Amino acid sequence: MRLAARWAPLMTSFLLCVFMCGFVSLVATVQTAGISVEVGADWIKAWGVSFLLAFPVVLLVMPLVRAIVSRLCRPPET
Template sequence: MNASNQHTILFGIPKLPARYATVVMPLLLSILMTCIVSLISTFKSIGMSPQFTSKWLGAWGISWLIAFPVLLLVLPVVRKATAALVRPA
């Protein structure tokens, strides 16, 4: 990777400054986790029915709206608990 690509994400879009990592990490984590959990839960509940996609997307949206702010609130507590349980490198 050359030097000009290290500062961009895709198509010349610049990377965010490091100070945004505290928001970007829970954002990505909440998107992925709610996607997977709602997909499994919806599939278990209604199976592969014609309404599966709309039901799943609705469940995903609601669960993400709850999960993202919760992650922002609890992540500092989880970091402290992890530091109490794990030796430093």
């Protein structure tokens, strides 16, 4: 089962946020706490908090980013 095309922008924002928050929170957690037995639990907590904050921001900022990119880049040649 696949989602309708109208959901593509939301899914793009969601998945980008999942991967970026995961990676950035892992790096920040390891830098702060070091590599230890507890790093996994600390990372999951940091990931959850960062995702809850970042996803709404991505939804609000993405239209602005698209507008800026469309002004900076030429449209594709047909």
